[in-house]
Amino acid sequence: MIDKLISKIKKTQAPIVVGLDPMLKFIPEPILKRAFAEYGETLQGAAEAVWLFNKEIVDAIYDVVPAVKPQIAMYEQFGLEGVKAFCKTVEYCKSKDLVVIGDIKRGDIGSTSEAYAVGHLGHVQVGSQTCAGFDEDFATVNPYMGTDAVAPFVKVCREEKKGLFILTKTSNPSSGEFQDRPIDGRPLYEWVGEKVTEWGSDFVGESGYSYVGAVVGATYPEQGKILRAIMPKAYILVPGYGAQGAKGADLKHFFNEDGLGAIVNSSRGIIAAWQQEKYKAFGPEHFADASRQAVLDMQADLHQALESVGKTTY
């Protein structure tokens, strides 16, 4: 799956993942009205609005990006109905041949992590049958509990040829509270980075990149530079671009000389583009076209940043 991701990045020339993190306030009035007319102002109505919104965006962007990243929290906020919309979204994106990164940030003791891994990336044994649950292509994993929490995910990924992104240095303002604390002279995130390298060192695709990647926030470019060196084979999933404040120029260190090694996420910067002054002309009816334009603008911004430091662009 890491090779498929890279091949699609090359094909689309876009090291971009669109975060499908729908909040109701991002959804244009006509879609909300349609969903509420059918199901009322209920969890089911909200989930229907999310699904209609996602589908239109996916239809508008599937040929210009390699991957999407649904953030499961934005679906869980609507309970079971939201999780149904998550499943429909994952299935639809896969039918459009998009790589689906489940942003689930799970992690628990061994047998429990195994259940998460099986449910999100693998197959579970039911009597004599094996069944797939959520069936994403990649998942994000929280490393606070150590190797026990990560190893079952790696095991399932080996069986399924799927991949992981381990939280290393996250994009949020308080990420330093624990992640930056110095241990034997080096911040915790560097020790996590070392482990990411260890967990993925013998699980590498034909591209030379590992199936075990890392999450490093675009909001911390200097730390990104250090982590890039610590984890040479890890693909880095980079959140924090756009709405969280990072620009293309902050991203150049996350990429290797080959122009690969990183995929940059933007969520509301793409899916709620229609609400920005810049894309206002599209209007709420054409919100998905605004999303497509926002992807193309982001692509140009990233290319410019990479070219400015002489790195290959895709």
Place this chain on the structure above:
Amino acid sequence: MIDKLISKIKKTQAPIVVGLDPMLKFIPEPILKRAFAEYGETLQGAAEAVWLFNKEIVDAIYDVVPAVKPQIAMYEQFGLEGVKAFCKTVEYCKSKDLVVIGDIKRGDIGSTSEAYAVGHLGHVQVGSQTCAGFDEDFATVNPYMGTDAVAPFVKVCREEKKGLFILTKTSNPSSGEFQDRPIDGRPLYEWVGEKVTEWGSDFVGESGYSYVGAVVGATYPEQGKILRAIMPKAYILVPGYGAQGAKGADLKHFFNEDGLGAIVNSSRGIIAAWQQEKYKAFGPEHFADASRQAVLDMQADLHQALESVGKTTY
């Protein structure tokens, strides 16, 4: 909710939470057969088996324990159908007046953590209506991303009078990999413990205990003693008893002199008791009675441990 939990602990004289972590291998053949006969060897069949199994156990134990802790991973392993069984289980346990601790170990950047908090503990705005999603009473939270990740949970808990348990020192063998690393001479888990105290210091119930508790593994009794002192008002959720190896005697330091301050989890030690040599006489047909007996035996073990150090027992 912390006061309700404590009042129920006193009433049942059992500082015990039963982990409803159903794996198919714990479920007796007759239940599997019944579920598969109706829905086939499918995710739906598996989820039905889980639900039937849980219901029977809950019916057998609801009057002798204060709380249950469904581990959502064990439901997510069966995809959407599993999540349905999770919802039914939460609802049924609440109808039996059990306190429900959702073992979800979520944690993300601010707006995303807010979505998790709203979905699992609070209410979400849908048009002019407010709707509850999963509606657990407590949730477990992963602190790796810092205050940003925890604050939205605390905010929702304040609105809803619900509570949290923050992962501090987890019960698994590799928990020390990051959590034990020394920072300015003290292990990371102590710094997390300090934050737990800070996050919960002004959010305290009539009992004197905070709505913001901590998870500390029974498998690390010495660390439990230190964390007990660092977090005097925090209720400690203690996994690791039974199947993971800890005994009653390991638990005495987790409790305060008043016999309160800790609630001990046992999952497979209770729900799969019928598979143990000790409870074999119950047979697979009476697996739930074996679970009830395992609760009573655990209660006696905890009482003995607390009495041996002169602490009050409930």
